[in-house]
Amino acid sequence: MSDTRFVNQRAVGTSVLPDEAIPLVEGDGRFLNDIKLAGMYHVAFLRSQHAHARILSIDTSKAKTLSGVIKVITGKDILGKVEPFRSMPNRFSGGESVQHWLAVEKVRFCGEAICAVVAEDRATAEDAVELIEVEYDPLPAVTDPREGEKDDAPRVHDTVTNNYLIKREYQRGEPAKAFADAHLVIKRQFRIHRKQALCLEGRGVVAAWREGSFPLTLWISHQLPYVVRHYIALHLGLAENDVRIIAPHTGGGFGQKASIYPEEFLCAHLALTLRRPVKWVEDRFENMVASTHARDQYIEVEVAFDKDGRILALGSDIWVDVGAYSTYLWSAGMEPLQTGGLMPGPYKVPAMRYRTRGVATNKTPVGPYRAVGRPSASASLELVLDEAARKLSIDPAELRMRNLIPMEAMPYRNANNLVHDNVNYVPCLKLASAKAGYEKLRAEQKELLSQGKMRGIGISCFAELTGLGTTTAVGPGTLLQPGRDAVTLRLETTGVLTIAAALPSQGQRIMTAMRQVACDELGIKLEDITSMSNDTSMAPYGFGTFASRTAVFGSGAVIQAAKELRRRILALGAFLLEVPVEQLTIANSEIQTLDRSKSLSLRAMAERSFFTAKGIPDELNKGFEVTSFYDPKHGSFAGGAHIVAVDIDTDTGQVSITRYIAAEDIGTIINPAVVEGQIIGGIAQGVGEALMEELIYDEEGQPRTVTLADYLIPSAIDIPNVELHHASTPSHALGGFKGCGEGSIIGAVGAIACAVVDAMSRRGGDLHEFPATPERVLRGLGVVT
Amino acid sequence: MAREQRIEVTVNGRRYEKTVPVRLSLADFIRDHLDLTGTHLGCEHGVCGACTVMLDGRTARSCLTLAVQADGAEIVTIEGLRSEDGKRHIVQDAFFENFALQCGYCTPGMLMTTIELLQDTPNPSEAEIREALSGNLCRCSGYQAIIKAVQVAAEKMQK
Ligand code: FES
Ligand code: FES
Numbered sequence: 001m002s003d004t005r006f007v008n009q010r011a012v013g014t015s016v017l018p019d020e021a022i023p024l025v026e027g028d029g030r031f032l033n034d035i036k037l038a039g040m041y042h043v044a045f046l047r048s049q050h051a052h053a054r055i056l057s058i059d060t061s062k063a064k065t066l067s068g069v070i071k072v073i074t075g076k077d078i079l080g081k082v083e084p085f086r087s088m089p090n091r092f093s094g095g096e097s098v099q100h101w102l103a104v105e106k107v108r109f110c111g112e113a114i115c116a117v118v119a120e121d122r123a124t125a126e127d128a129v130e131l132i133e134v135e136y137d138p139l140p141a142v143t144d145p146r147e148g149e150k151d152d153a154p155r156v157h158d159t160v161t162n163n164y165l166i167k168r169e170y171q172r173g174e175p176a177k178a179f180a181d182a183h184l185v186i187k188r189q190f191r192i193h194r195k196q197a198l199c200l201e202g203r204g205v206v207a208a209w210r211e212g213s214f215p216l217t218l219w220i221s222h223q224l225p226y227v228v229r230h231y232i233a234l235h236l237g238l239a240e241n242d243v244r245i246i247a248p249h250t251g252g253g254f255g256q257k258a259s260i261y262p263e264e265f266l267c268a269h270l271a272l273t274l275r276r277p278v279k280w281v282e283d284r285f286e287n288m289v290a291s292t293h294a295r296d297q298y299i300e301v302e303v304a305f306d307k308d309g310r311i312l313a314l315g316s317d318i319w320v321d322v323g324a325y326s327t328y329l330w331s332a333g334m335e336p337l338q339t340g341g342l343m344p345g346p347y348k349v350p351a352m353r354y355r356t357r358g359v360a361t362n363k364t365p366v367g368p369y370r371a372v373g374r375p376s377a378s379a380s381l382e383l384v385l386d387e388a389a390r391k392l393s394i395d396p397a398e399l400r401m402r403n404l405i406p407m408e409a410m411p412y413r414n415a416n417n418l419v420h421d422n423v424n425y426v427p428c429l430k431l432a433s434a435k436a437g438y439e440k441l442r443a444e445q446k447e448l449l450s451q452g453k454m455r456g457i458g459i460s461c462f463a464e465l466t467g468l469g470t471t472t473a474v475g476p477g478t479l480l481q482p483g484r485d486a487v488t489l490r491l492e493t494t495g496v497l498t499i500a501a502a503l504p505s506q507g508q509r510i511m512t513a514m515r516q517v518a519c520d521e522l523g524i525k526l527e528d529i530t531s532m533s534n535d536t537s538m539a540p541y542g543f544g545t546f547a548s549r550t551a552v553f554g555s556g557a558v559i560q561a562a563k564e565l566r567r568r569i570l571a572l573g574a575f576l577l578e579v580p581v582e583q584l585t586i587a588n589s590e591i592q593t594l595d596r597s598k599s600l601s602l603r604a605m606a607e608r609s610f611f612t613a614k615g616i617p618d619e620l621n622k623g624f625e626v627t628s629f630y631d632p633k634h635g636s637f638a639g640g641a642h643i644v645a646v647d648i649d650t651d652t653g654q655v656s657i658t659r660y661i662a663a664e665d666i667g668t669i670i671n672p673a674v675v676e677g678q679i680i681g682g683i684a685q686g687v688g689e690a691l692m693e694e695l696i697y698d699e700e701g702q703p704r705t706v707t708l709a710d711y712l713i714p715s716a717i718d719i720p721n722v723e724l725h726h727a728s729t730p731s732h733a734l735g736g737f738k739g740c741g742e743g744s745i746i747g748a749v750g751a752i753a754c755a756v757v758d759a760m761s762r763r764g765g766d767l768h769e770f771p772a773t774p775e776r777v778l779r780g781l782g783v784v785t
Numbered sequence: 786m787a788r789e790q791r792i793e794v795t796v797n798g799r800r801y802e803k804t805v806p807v808r809l810s811l812a813d814f815i816r817d818h819l820d821l822t823g824t825h826l827g828c829e830h831g832v833c834g835a836c837t838v839m840l841d842g843r844t845a846r847s848c849l850t851l852a853v854q855a856d857g858a859e860i861v862t863i864e865g866l867r868s869e870d871g872k873r874h875i876v877q878d879a880f881f882e883n884f885a886l887q888c889g890y891c892t893p894g895m896l897m898t899t900i901e902l903l904q905d906t907p908n909p910s911e912a913e914i915r916e917a918l919s920g921n922l923c924r925c926s927g928y929q930a931i932i933k934a935v936q937v938a939a940e941k942m943q944k
Contacts, residue, residue: 015884017881025881025886027823027862027864029889033816123806200825251825251889251890254924284827507886509887673883673884677925680926681927684927685924708830708832708833709832713922715918715921716915716919716923717919719927
């Protein structure tokens, strides 16, 4: 990087107001459901009412005759015409699952789509769905992974010998020896229930045939436009360049909109065959049963400690209820492999073993949701650390301090084979403790306990691998290495810089972040920089938004591309101003001599280079558009420590959070206010995960939580004021950035779980099943049975 | 019972006369018939608050209200919050300047509820704000920035 870049103050590090939010606050957003095209048809789905059943017959005759109905199709109608979803190969795969876009012969979960109705409007399509008659032959359902793994369990898929979709055993170091020699071994079992991302806006698609210059255009509420483009083409037998994908404003993603689902693909097929635009928007019921679920683990953890509370070995056994199908693209390995593999978090673990399984059941498939696997894994380990602290009479904060990977030991390869470098785990815990007034907090707790009140304090330290480059697969065991993304910088002839990337935002303000970085790198004023990040017809290749990667990739690629663009600008500037290039810089959207005696606006230069280029040597006028791919190769760990105090109402079992302190290391911060929103938003989801959110199924595999009245997410009165502090250290990635989208949910679930159990343990109570609902808390206290 | 009915409503200061199916929700009427898509649907069950609009000066969940029930009413949606010269409402500005929205899906409802709160309680405490907003779910923000925005808007409105 040149050292003459900055005349003005740096934009990175300031809370630049995000222009991209203006349409949203003014009511001018364009979400999927806001799109209306001439002649557009609407789609509704008939969904299975059974968890597992053979389809004996489908009678669509009445539905077809309803006025306004255009077409009714079943799974058989598209058999052989489109390519169903076969589970992605995974090194740890068990049996294969094949998911037809509309069920063929069998249904395997409640909510699975069986028929699609196309009609002139949605209400008519829904009316027609009601008129379809399906005859089922119900089959025994698998509803629990530990039952489902047994040899005599019913099979979810016919072609397999058991219900394992994923199975892995891992060992490193000598865990058996460590357990045998340990001073203390703690073994615990946990049950973490099923939940879901609950985007406030469901999924949706508008698929249009020959709209503009592409045979197929898809507006889709999705996090990965290019990935959708690739797979749409593959499954419909098109060429990729026949397809344009646009991700409009998106009302939350959190991983749920990072998978590929049958409904959207089916709509693309319908648009092609009907030669009309079609639209499908998921309603809340559909979202509860047909969009991916998450978590749902049984976790047995065993940790060996020496007498000072240092971890000697970690062992775990994990069963994940992954639902009926291997989630397309990511495979069924997400929760099982990450729960096992990432359990060590920020702690030094010299030896490790785990056995993990993803067992197919007759439930909605499990897919990625914010921080996949880690909230459950981290909470399990943190609860064990607390128990060790109690047994060894070591303060829980001190015990964690002894086990955290210190900066001096980095780069540090942990027993799960991941390398930690440049992460302030220890400073984060120190900072959180200091800001919390940890000793005082404990003294207060003692006082309250002596008054008969139930106060608990929980600490959780976490690590989050962000911004993964090509050397680490995001989906463990899969072939996918989403580690390269590109950005195009284009200086328009008006002197405005356009940044294009395929990194859609669901509120992360990635466009603002990239503008800030470009402003610093190029000396172009923020108001002269625009960006777009959601349209494959304009953006260069990129994987999209997930796994806390977007700011790292977008910003890194901007830095790289800016270097070349800057070189071209200065070279032409030198020619036009007739001064040596070394004497020039760019500031405030102008090319200036360092002594500011001469200047030329970027607009004048850009106009000249295009409209009146005569006389400019070709080698100085190669165009002011640069595309650059960025691959950080490795990932960067972000980390942090959360400290939480809770009060439990002994009559109702209700948990309320009284203090919440978070200290995080997320690398160089681009926009502090945006980052704060990401972290606190993650904590809020963690509060829901730890205390409230649970998708309930009965023994037949019927979902019991299908509306927002049954599935509770936190409201403004459930979330505490978060005291957020930073102990940042730059990563090795360009710009020193790390991701910050997911870490805080890990910290929140662990810290809250520990605080609840801390309070309960003072009354001889315990809890090993989460969320810690009032009922479970009372049961854990022995108040109710 | 007639399947359609003629209604007359004023939305964001403009009068509309329309014939609508009696089963049509006010939300669908506003979004699909008037093309005012700033009002969002998050649950269609009266839980999330994303669809909140002003109906004769009070907040109403447009997913639970039928269009025919709004006959004769005066409605304000998020599109009607800016002044005629295009200036944002104080509450809109406060939300924007305090980073109180991420995906923005909950925002239309949040703005309406905030405006009603500040009409009734010009100087609300944090607890009152949390209580007032407890019927508007936001999945992104953790509410902290929203509460800050409401406080800033309250201050500005008193000036
Ligand atoms: S859509 Fe009306 S309250 Fe949720
Ligand atoms: S900003 Fe996304 S739901 Fe509130």
